[in-house]
Each structure stands twice: as C-alpha cells, then as structure tokens.
Amino acid sequence: MGSIGTSVKGRVELSFLIDALVIKQERVGPGLYFMELQAPEIARKAVPGQFVHMQVSRELEPLLRRPFSIYNADQDKGRLELLYQVVGKGTEILSKAAPGQNLSVLGPLGRGFVLPEKGQKVMVVGGGIGIAPLVFLLKELAAGGISAEVYLGARTKTCLPSLSQVGSMGFQPKVASDDGTIGYHGQITALLERDMADTAIAFLKPDMAYACGPKPMLKSLARLLLAKHIPFQVSLEEHMGCGVGACLSCACKIKANNQEGYLYRHVCVNGPVFPGEEVVWDEA
C-alpha cells in the first residue's frame, strides 16, 4: 500500500500508509515503552522531528490514530523506533502489542527540525517524554560532527531511559529531575537559567536551540531564550484527528500581522516543529 508523492502547496509530500511489523516492544521505565517497527519506506524518508500516525487497534474503539514522534530511524535496517508514555486508552493498548503483530502506520508526517550548519553552536532541551523526537535529532547532529549542549529533565531518574544512548553518541547531557533522584533537583529550565546566569560556567550562547517537552516547560524556556535572543525550534503537540491537514483539529496559534495578531497553523502539516519566536506563548 505504498504511495507516490504529490505536490501540496509547493512542496513534495512523501508519506506512506503501511502495515508495519512490531519487531520489539520493551518497558523501559514507569509507563514508558520503546517500540521497534519494520517500516522501510517510512524509515528511509524520515527526518528528525517528523512523526507517525498509528492505529493502535483495528476495532472502532479507540477510533482515531495516535501520533508519535520518530525516536529514531534506522535507514539500513528499515526500522522505526518509538518511545512513548502510557497515558490513556490508546497508549495502553499499544503497550500490549507484541512482536510479530502488524500495526497500521501512516508516515512520515509533518515538518521536522531544520538542521544547523556545520560549525554552529547548538543546544538541545528535552523534558519528560519530549525527549522522543530529540534523540533522532542528536543522532543526525552527531553524524554531521556537530556538538551540542544537551539538557534533559524528567520527573524522576527512571523516566530518563535515553541517557546512556545520548551519552554513547558523544554528548554529555546535563540532567535535572523533579525529585532530585538524578542530576539537578528541580526543573530543567531552572538548571538552564542557573547556567546561563553563572559567569563561572562561561555559558556558550548557542546559534540555535531545539526543544520538546510539556507546554509549561516550553513556555519558561521560551521566556529564557527570547530574552537572550537565541533562535529556537520547538516541537508542539495538539489533539490530532487526521494527521494530514484535512480536519484542522490540531491548531496552534502562530503570530501574524493581522487584526487578531495570530493565525491558527496546524501541528500535523505546518509543524510539529515551529520556530519558537513565532509561537504565541502567552496562552500556551
């Protein structure tokens, strides 16, 4: 059930609707799962920041697909990796999928991160499950020989299953946890704010920051970065219907020169990655 590209608003879309074989399903933390899927067409096309829209069950309930960031894509093996948190019905069912089972996957969807140029200084900030799209990004950065200052935050130590993976890519992530079980005791943005203010640390002003995490985290991060005029890209979430731009559900406010001061853009086709400066943060 492959497909050919079509030109939508001047850009070529290439995405596929396939039945993907579950290769691996592993619990990697409290309610946290890692899944590997055989999906060669999608893996070949995917870029960091893009997502897949998954049907977790063939029944009518739950009805809609569920969006997940591409945690990693192994082009050679034709495999996709996901990291997801069980939060409700759909993710609960997904966590029960066993190797050998087929799942309907639509993707790769959305616009990914715009990668930095060689020699640019980069910062990557992830909070909670928001780490998911950033690991693929870090892999590409490492492959391009770009070093990055990495900040990762989580509720508790066991919610940071990607730490060693990020380390083995050559990054030395700074870590924070809400309960102090690992790294800085507090929010990741608080650690970042401290480092930015600490003259002894000689904080490198990055040319670009990349971030994904819960809205409140992104909001305080935006405040920090905007104050220092550091450009940034964020991956956003919104309740999604179709994933392809047809239903207009996953709207988010993007600044515009009109009467209202904003336009609704859509996470599925205009995002999920948006320039942080363009997002309307007050209501986020």
Next chain:
Amino acid sequence: MKPELSVNIGGIKMKNPVTTASGTFGYGPEYAPYIDLNRLGAIVVKGTTLKSRQGNPTPRIVETPSGMLNAIGLQNPGVDYFIERALPFLSNFDLPVIVNISGDTVEDYGLLAGKLDSASGVAGLEVNISCPNVKKGGLQFGSDPESAAEVVRVIKSSTGLPVIVKLSPNVTSITDLAVSVAEAGADALSLINTILGMAIDIKARRPVLGNIMGGLSGPAVRPVAVRCVWQVYKAVKLPIIGMGGIVSAEDAIEFILAGASAVAVGTANFVNPRATVEILEGIEEYCRKYGCRDIQELVGAAHRQ
C-alpha cells in the same frame, strides 16, 4: 459483469456513489498521496465561507465511544482563496467538485453561490445550514423550515448549479425541513451533519472542547443517520447523499437500502486514508455477490419489503 454504479445527484453525474463528507477531506491534496482521486464519484470539499475564518480555540476534537466530537468552527481561507488556489488542483482530475458553503446571513449564501457559479470547475453546491459549531447562522437556518427554504430560494436565484441541502439531525422533525427545502427548489439532500454533543474532563472538571460543545461523528452516529435517511426518503422525492459513521462497504449499503443514492465518507478517512476507495470496491463486490446489475436497484430497497 461489472455492475452499473453511476448515479445522478440532482444533475451531478457521478461515476459511482462514493463521495467525501465536507470537512473531512480537505480540498483533495491531503489524501491524494493515498488514493487516486479519479476513482471517487465526486469530492465534497471543506466548508467554505465568504470571508476567511480562524476557527475555534483548541482543543477542537475529543474522542468519544466509537466516534469523535469536533468544534473546528469552519476554519477556512474564504471563497476567493478557494477559487484561486484550491480549485485549480482539483481541475486536474476527472471528478465533480461539490463545494460546501456556509453563511452567517441569507445574503452570504447568495453571494457565495454567485461567486461559485462563475468559477469554472464547480459541479454543484452543498449548502451547510446545519453546522453546530458556529455562533451565527449555522444551526439557526437548519432548524427552522421557513429560514431553510429562504436560504435555498436565495441560492437558487444566484446560481444555475445543482443545489444539495445538507440537513441537521438536531431538529424535532427532519422531514419537515426536507419537505420545506424541496419545495423551495433544492435539487438533492445530504444528511446527516454532526449531532450536537459534549464531553467533560472529570479530572479538570470542565468541558474538554475549547468551544464547550461540538458535533458528534463517526460510527456512533450511524443508527441516527440511517433513520434520518429512511424518514426523508419516504417524505420527499429528491436524491439523497447519506452519511454518518460509514467506515465500511456494509455501512454504505445500509444507507443505500434506506434510500440514499450516494454516500459520503467522513471520519473514516482520518482512520483509514484509503477508506473511500475500499468502500467503493466493497460496494462493487456486494453488487456482484447479490446479482445486482445496477446500483439503482438497491436505492431504498429496504422500503419495498
């Protein structure tokens, strides 16, 4: 032998009875990577208004048992943008384009019909007098037979295009509405639009949708939709496009037996981007299996028992 599947919906010739439900299929390019649009009987594009509309605050959808509530609020770039920027894409395909229109006032409907009448590549209009998600217009027109008829008369005097009126199930008597718009000159009917509903987040103790209320669609609404088609088929002699929760060929056949000449696939597209084509193939198979040579034999057949 290949069954005859072509149908005529109030002057719109469709090569088969499968079309798309407005607001669930964008303007076409969204689903072109997954299906050959040429295979559709027609395409009904997303709701279009005179001026661009921003739509409602988020969350705009919430999933419910075998269905979903939406309160998009008719976000669209307006009719001029549609004609200049979206319509040309669809003219590359061999399929009738039906434009779904919504107005705040009766005059809006007339102006929209006039603009689309002079645009090339429009096969017909579907008049949304039943959107539950907008404050002005919307359901007001759709729940009062006299206002609904007034809208139809204004549109008919502004265009020669076939006019399909889309009815709401959120009324005491859908047949009263159907009779009224039929007398006012509607060429066909489509039913149903979404059913007004709401969901409350019990942790946050407040409504889930930004707009509080929304329209229910998906398999959950199918029995209501089939009932509406059944009643309206008995009351008026206009072709009907049936929709509401169709996800399979069996569902589509149910609507046709109840009296629909064509069917529209909505929410199912979100789940399966190839739903329209798979439903079409299933209808063809059903005809073969049950020795039906022309789809017309099935239209309203459940009434003739």
